[in-house]
Amino acid sequence: MDVNALQFVLLVLLAGFRAVDAYSTQAIPFMHALVCWLAGIILGDPNTGLIVGGTIQLMSMGAAGLGGSSAPDYGMAGMVATVTACITGNGDISVGLAIGVVVAMLYVQLDVIFKIYNSWVFKVIRGYAVKREYNKMLASCFLSHLWLFLQGALPMIIVLAFGQQAVEAINAFMPQWFTDGLSIAAGVLPVTGFAILLTFMPVNKFYAFLIAGYVLAAYLNLSVLPIALLGAVVAIEYFRNKSEAAPVAAATVNGGELEDE
Amino acid sequence: MSNFFKPKEFKDFNEAPAPVQLPDGSYEPVLTDEDLKICSRRMCLMDTVSYSYATQNAPCAMFASYYALRKIYGNDEDAFNTAILNQLDCVFNATPPVSGLLLGAGLAMEDKGHLNGIHAENDLKVGLMGPISGIGDVFIWILPMTILGSIAGYMAQQGSPVGILLWLAVWVALYFWRMQNYVQGYKAGASVVTKMGDKLNVLTDAASILGLTVVGSLIYSSVKLTTPLVFQYGEISLGIQEGVLDQIFPNILGLLLAVMVYKLIKKGVKLNWIILGILAVSCVCAAFGILAA
Numbered sequence: 001m002d003v004n005a006l007q008f009v010l011l012v013l014l015a016g017f018r019a020v021d022a023y024s025t026q027a028i029p030f031m032h033a034l035v036c037w038l039a040g041i042i043l044g045d046p047n048t049g050l051i052v053g054g055t056i057q058l059m060s061m062g063a064a065g066l067g068g069s070s071a072p073d074y075g076m077a078g079m080v081a082t083v084t085a086c087i088t089g090n091g092d093i094s095v096g097l098a099i100g101v102v103v104a105m106l107y108v109q110l111d112v113i114f115k116i117y118n119s120w121v122f123k124v125i126r127g128y129a130v131k132r133e134y135n136k137m138l139a140s141c142f143l144s145h146l147w148l149f150l151q152g153a154l155p156m157i158i159v160l161a162f163g164q165q166a167v168e169a170i171n172a173f174m175p176q177w178f179t180d181g182l183s184i185a186a187g188v189l190p191v192t193g194f195a196i197l198l199t200f201m202p203v204n205k206f207y208a209f210l211i212a213g214y215v216l217a218a219y220l221n222l223s224v225l226p227i228a229l230l231g232a233v234v235a236i237e238y239f240r241n242k243s244e245a246a247p248v249a250a251a252t253v254n255g256g257e258l259e260d261e
Numbered sequence: 262m263s264n265f266f267k268p269k270e271f272k273d274f275n276e277a278p279a280p281v282q283l284p285d286g287s288y289e290p291v292l293t294d295e296d297l298k299i300c301s302r303r304m305c306l307m308d309t310v311s312y313s314y315a316t317q318n319a320p321c322a323m324f325a326s327y328y329a330l331r332k333i334y335g336n337d338e339d340a341f342n343t344a345i346l347n348q349l350d351c352v353f354n355a356t357p358p359v360s361g362l363l364l365g366a367g368l369a370m371e372d373k374g375h376l377n378g379i380h381a382e383n384d385l386k387v388g389l390m391g392p393i394s395g396i397g398d399v400f401i402w403i404l405p406m407t408i409l410g411s412i413a414g415y416m417a418q419q420g421s422p423v424g425i426l427l428w429l430a431v432w433v434a435l436y437f438w439r440m441q442n443y444v445q446g447y448k449a450g451a452s453v454v455t456k457m458g459d460k461l462n463v464l465t466d467a468a469s470i471l472g473l474t475v476v477g478s479l480i481y482s483s484v485k486l487t488t489p490l491v492f493q494y495g496e497i498s499l500g501i502q503e504g505v506l507d508q509i510f511p512n513i514l515g516l517l518l519a520v521m522v523y524k525l526i527k528k529g530v531k532l533n534w535i536i537l538g539i540l541a542v543s544c545v546c547a548a549f550g551i552l553a554a
Binding site for chain 1: 305306307308309310311312313314315316319320321323324327338342345346349350357358399402403406407408410411412413414415416417418419420421422424425428429432436463464466467468469470471472473474475476477478479480481482483484485486510511512515516518519522523525526527532533535536537539540543544545546547548552553
């Protein structure tokens with residue numbers, strides 16, 4: 001399908017806003033499924049947006065870049081994947097996903113450059129503070145936002161301009177095993193999100209609940225919402241027992257397994 | 262909206278009143294709830310946007326508290342300049358939605374002690390930004406990501422936006438809270454984090470139970486890996502997936518992969534290498550027909 005001018009502008013604005021929002025306003029941080037859904041709505045194909053976004057969301061879980069660390073930019077991956085999947089329009093999301101993931105991995109390098117750029121912004125801000133030019137000092141704080149907007153918007157312009165040709169070229173030249181491989185990878189890549197998430201959680205202490213969740217899904221075929229509610233039942237009772245019965249015992253639980261990496 | 266990010270009655274240095282010093286050397290606190298809410302809202306514009314290798318997010322803290330500091334120091338421009346430079350030079354980085362608690366507590370010290378209070382304020386900020394981020398990361402990022410994020414992601418994969426809207430609703434509710442969190446930090450003062458300690462550990466554990474249950478179910482339903490291989494022995498043919506693997510354990514290949522990736526990350530293997538490895542192994546296995554999508 002062709003992208004019209006309005007769709008082009010809206011997608012570029014969405015990509016720019018998402019990049020700014022992730023660091024600053026945090027109105028929709030890490031909500032990749034939402035952003036992909038919106039991108040899908042703009043392109044008139046919300047369903048593809050939801051499916052791509054859901055996959056990216058599950059992949060990204062845990063990779064929240066805590067403590068200033070740099071994580072692959074899954075938001076960028078999601079938008080690139082949604083747009084390429086929608087504009088090629090053949091219902092196959094795996095090539096779009098693979099391109100998106102590769103972009104996210106390259107893109108993370110920009111994160112380091114952004115933080116170095118911010119060191120320069122800091123010098124500007126401090127310079128105005130020393131000179132007591134406070135309005136300029138406050139205004140130059142937004143230099144960081146400007147960079148982020150461009151960092152999000154420019155790749156989107158490139159993808160919109162060349163995405164379709166790139167995907168067609170890949171489809172034309174790539175052998176069957178490559179596209180099959182991408183489909184397999186698209187199916188299993190959410191595993192990375194769960195694995196990182198688990199490293200943040202007290203797995204050794206509560207691994208039994210992992211088994212419970214797996215069994216509820218695999219053998220009882222429950223969907224995720226009822227399973228979450230059953231988990232909540234246990235969590236509520238646990239909290240009630242522990243916080244009423246033994247405040248002393250609770251104090252010894254120092255949460256050491258929840259290290260912030 | 263004129264007083265949303267900036268106080269309505271903002272006075273320049275030459276019009277602002279002089280700070281009132283009390284007999285014991287401290288100052289009359291001047292900040293109102295409205296001033297502190299402005300700080301919170303200004304922080305929502307910045308959060309971690311200034312993160313640099315210089316003083317991390319210190320410019321964000323300065324930007325948020327700018328008008329509060331102007332009010333504290335009134336007509337004393339020299340003292341204000343010292344305070345602004347102190348904000349810029351004091352390293353700061355905390356989980357954005359809860360950072361206002363800490364910065365609000367710091368402002369309470371500065372409101373009372375002026376320049377005599379800024380050393381204690383800096384100590385408080387640097388000393389508690391780690392612990393408060395530990396709590397904030399778990400309750401603001403990791404748990405919503407696990408529970409709401411995975412529900413949203415899973416339902417979206419099935420073509421339903423309900424999970425996304427649920428997550429958004431919870432986040433919006435939290436956003437209303439954080440748009441005034443300096444007020445709570447200011448009122449609670451330095452004891453805010455230490456007091457919360459014990460109960461939060463139990464709450465973290467309870468929430469972890471919920472999170473792990475959800476992750477356990479998603480490892481089954483979201484990691485799809487099957488083999489099309491068929492075992493041939495004379496007349497007998499047996500599909501490996503449905504005949505053997507599914508009999509042992511449903512989706513056992515996905516489960517084994519999850520365990521393997523978890524162990525690799527625990528060993529410190531970089532995520533990018535793992536993703537590349539998965540892409541490469543998928544292609545090789547597709548070429549030889551060992552795995553199928």
